[in-house]
């Protein structure tokens with residue numbers, strides 16, 4: 001496990017984008033597992049910059065972690081829309097190379113099975129993760145058990161409260177989402193988890209230095225052989241040895 005602590009999210013984004021570029025250059029048809037949310041925006045800004053400076057992404061495939069259930073793809077808060085706005089419309093990844101769960105599918109179970117098949121066919125070279133204030137990765141929420149396959153999840157009260165900042169009010173936040181399970185995440189060759197801000201410090205410290213527990217889903221990353229935590233000073237502030 002590598003831990004890199006930066007002064008600002010922008011510096012962290014530059015570093016994470018360099019890691020992604022390396023994978024794209026070293027791999028014939030790189031498959032990137034992608035996250036949404038405020039944390040990964042500095043990474044996508046830097047990938048867009050690299051693309052404008054010559055990075056070809058036409059052979060890249062992307063597989064997103066999750067999507068809300070019940071939001072149409074063109075809803076402003078859908079993860080389809082997030083990815084279009086922050087990355088896809090600015091780079092040359094072909095649309096048919098990008099996968100995001102369909103949260104509006106008539107048969108959600110079938111959609112989950114279809115998505116597992118997508119990941120089986122296109123093994124992830126690098127998985128980018130954010131982390132919830134409660135330690136979730138993707139939408140694998142703290143629980144007595146973690147599910148390995150893609151599944152429909154009921155979002156925790158904490159996640160709904162936290163994501164309400166993107167909606168008019170908490171009532172508008174969808175209650176369910178489709179998320180990759182922990183198996184697909186752990187099968188990625190490399191994992192990069194990004195976290196910024198004091199509100200993530202607890203989850204970060206528990207994930208890196210605590211026990212491996214299903215009620216801290218990101219702690220399962222301790223079992224992976226190639227994980228890089230890309231942090232700012234605030235999110236690292238409770239790590240022993242990093243000011244905590």
Ligand code: F6R
Nearest residue numbers: 035036037038039130131132138
């Ligand atoms: C989103 C996702 C989530 C977020 C996490 C952090 O695709 O998988 O696990 O990464 O909730 O969200 P932000 O970055 O908005 O704090």
